[in-house]
Amino acid sequence: xxxxxxxxxxxxxxxxxxxxxxxxxxxxxxxxxxxxxxxxxxxxxxxxxxxxxxxxxxxxxxxxxxxxxxxxxxxxxxxxxxxxxxxxxxxxxxxxxxxxxxxxxxxxxxxxxxxxxxxxxxxxxxxxxxxxxxxxxxxxxxxxxxxx
Amino acid sequence: xxxxxxxxxxxxxxxxxxxxxxxxxxxxxxxxxxxxxxxxxxxxxxxxxxxxxxxxxxxxxxxxxxxxxxxxxxxxxxxxxxxxxxxxxxxxxxxxxxxxxxxxxxxxxxxxxxxxxxxxxxxxxxxxxxxxxxxxxxxxxxxxxxxxxxxxxxxxxxxxxxxxxxxxxxxxxxxxxxxxxxxxxxxxxxxxxxxxxxxxxxxxxxxxxxxxxxxxxxxxxxxxxxxxxxxxxxxxxxxxxxxxxxxxxxxxxxxxxxxxxxxxxxxxxxxxxxxxxxxxxxxxxxxxxxxxxxxxxxxxxxxxxxxxxxxxxxxxxxxxxxxxxxxxxxxxxxxxxxxxxxx
Numbered sequence: 001x002x003x004x005x006x007x008x009x010x011x012x013x014x015x016x017x018x019x020x021x022x023x024x025x026x027x028x029x030x031x032x033x034x035x036x037x038x039x040x041x042x043x044x045x046x047x048x049x050x051x052x053x054x055x056x057x058x059x060x061x062x063x064x065x066x067x068x069x070x071x072x073x074x075x076x077x078x079x080x081x082x083x084x085x086x087x088x089x090x091x092x093x094x095x096x097x098x099x100x101x102x103x104x105x106x107x108x109x110x111x112x113x114x115x116x117x118x119x120x121x122x123x124x125x126x127x128x129x130x131x132x133x134x135x136x137x138x139x140x141x142x143x144x145x146x147x148x
Numbered sequence: 149x150x151x152x153x154x155x156x157x158x159x160x161x162x163x164x165x166x167x168x169x170x171x172x173x174x175x176x177x178x179x180x181x182x183x184x185x186x187x188x189x190x191x192x193x194x195x196x197x198x199x200x201x202x203x204x205x206x207x208x209x210x211x212x213x214x215x216x217x218x219x220x221x222x223x224x225x226x227x228x229x230x231x232x233x234x235x236x237x238x239x240x241x242x243x244x245x246x247x248x249x250x251x252x253x254x255x256x257x258x259x260x261x262x263x264x265x266x267x268x269x270x271x272x273x274x275x276x277x278x279x280x281x282x283x284x285x286x287x288x289x290x291x292x293x294x295x296x297x298x299x300x301x302x303x304x305x306x307x308x309x310x311x312x313x314x315x316x317x318x319x320x321x322x323x324x325x326x327x328x329x330x331x332x333x334x335x336x337x338x339x340x341x342x343x344x345x346x347x348x349x350x351x352x353x354x355x356x357x358x359x360x361x362x363x364x365x366x367x368x369x370x371x372x373x374x375x376x377x378x379x380x381x382x383x384x385x386x387x388x389x390x391x392x393x394x395x396x397x398x399x400x401x402x403x404x405x406x407x408x409x410x411x412x413x414x415x416x417x418x419x420x421x422x423x424x425x426x427x428x429x430x431x432x433x434x435x436x437x438x439x440x441x442x443x444x445x446x447x448x449x450x451x452x453x454x455x456x457x458x459x460x461x462x463x464x465x466x467x468x469x470x471x472x473x474x475x476x477x478x479x480x481x482x483x484x485x486x487x488x489x490x491x
Contacts, residue, residue: 027177028177035469039465105335109333137336138483148480
């Protein structure tokens, strides 16, 4: 049995902020070390969800692309969407999931710009779905310590 | 010894024509400056057979910063507003030759004994004076908007812009920063940029000095709720005064973690105080455009800092923190301004 990473980061953060920082002679050093402590708390929150939020988001984007593919008029974009919709995450490490996420979000930008140029009820619904996903993406990334 | 203290002392000794026995003491770096290294120090000298001392600030360019800014413009802005209804410290010497302190710098008066922290303002005793601080904060911003750049002598220093071109210039600038520096796709901000281009604002009511980082955290205040100095003019430029108003009410500065702008006042109060102070109108549609824009600009700043940090050109911990904490909050602020954030 050993303390898990969340517990370690918690303890280290508190240690830096309440013991190390106040013992430093200069205000600049104190601020620097306090920010390191805050950063550890942010890393702790992000580490816990790092894989799950990417897996969830990548799946949501693939579903969105699957829905969008038949509605898109540009042949090249339709092909890219179909390919992305049937793709899978290459592995479960954060870097592998992030790499897939970057490619999918790049494609989302192109899809959104395209849909904005279309004028049909279907396109408007797709536009709404994209905005919904964008809002969801900020919920997945939200850190509890942020002011907003 | 060739310390920063000694080199600064040599420089100032060359500037004080009637002074002698110049000493620089207690040079101490202030935490938090992401675009300049900021130090406080005490200058001692003899003049007319009397001893003098003054608390001063050194603002020195770092090797790389959160945003590439023009120190000469910042210096000129301090000089222009000193002694006006906009409280600022007195700017003393600007030096762009790196031979003295390795990087360009300027020296200004320290307004000492005051608080600047955006977190402290939400706590007693300062929070007891939130309404008073809000009244001053947006009144002073109105004074900046009202000021005539030509009378301030800033027209030759800051690039001129026509009222109908303010939005295009600023949007192009920050879109360029995102194009150059983003480390990962920004679908929210890219959608915001497209919206901004499809829905241009009306021409600016007047060309004003835009502070460009006017927010809680960039002014000095005391425990009685008085604002003593407006700081951090490094992004100042000429433009639409609504740019500053929109930036000041951006949700990412909700330090009290409630609806109050800058942790101080509701949005409508901030706008009303500003309008009364400057005599301009914050047209809702125009202000909305600048609010969406302010999140594009904010994301440009966070992305730029993240890029510097990742590339190792500036690994100030504040850059690491701001890219983590502020980036997603800025996306959310953009969604809110666009009416796309579910309540």
